[in-house]
Amino acid sequence: MKIVVVGGTGTIGSAVVEKLKSEHEVIVASKSTGDYKVDITSLVSIKQMYKDLPDIDAVISTTGASHFGNLNELTPEQNEIAIESKLKGQVNLVLIGQNYINEGGSFTLTAGIMMDDPILKGSSAAMANGGVASFVKSAAIELQRGLRINVVSPNVLKESEEKYGAFFKGFNPVTADKVANAYLKSAAGAQTGQVYRVY
């Protein structure tokens, strides 16, 4: 399959690319580096990506920014980060991409454990995660041309403990390799409308 991994240079994305590249043609897309540069917060950029990369069988999104902050200090502007990037950015990859990717192709998006298991400072990210997961379940029953869609909701990664560990005290970190398997299951399998919780 020809697979584009948006966010493919990141912690999760690079593990996904590593897992897929022996058996698939993988295009690594990210905002500033990789094989192809795309900004998921720009409709123009997303459309251009699909025009520039024809014949795609699977789109995997391992990206999406959110602001972490206490609810009583969270401003609407800070909350917009998660709305624009993690929620709308990923949803727009699907809304636009459904008209471009190959028949029988798939989308796999990324949520996160905070949608089920709240942490302090996590309400904005949790909002986006829950929105992405609900969108996926709903979109799955309407996608045309045999297109499939799933979402992976990872626990905090072992590889990200230094960066995020303080937010996730008492959680049981999972390896990037285990998380990457869920993306493989989504893209290479036959399921649709699934939320793969890697907790």
Ligand SMILES: NC(=O)c1ccc[n+]([C@@H]2O[C@H](COP(=O)([O-])OP(=O)(O)OC[C@H]3O[C@@H](n4cnc5c(N)ncnc54)[C@H](OP(=O)(O)O)[C@@H]3O)[C@@H](O)[C@H]2O)c1
């Ligand atoms: N790491 C964890 O423990 C964990 C756990 C659960 C859920 N998640 C979720 O998984 C996703 C990825 O996390 P990560 O830790 O792997 O992130 P990461 O290491 O920071 O990587 C982010 C990736 O997204 C790309 N990116 C950033 N902004 C973009 C944009 N506007 N358009 C296109 N690409 C963009 C980055 O490219 P550039 O470097 O070029 O900007 C990079 O490839 C996030 O949604 C995160 O919330 C992560």
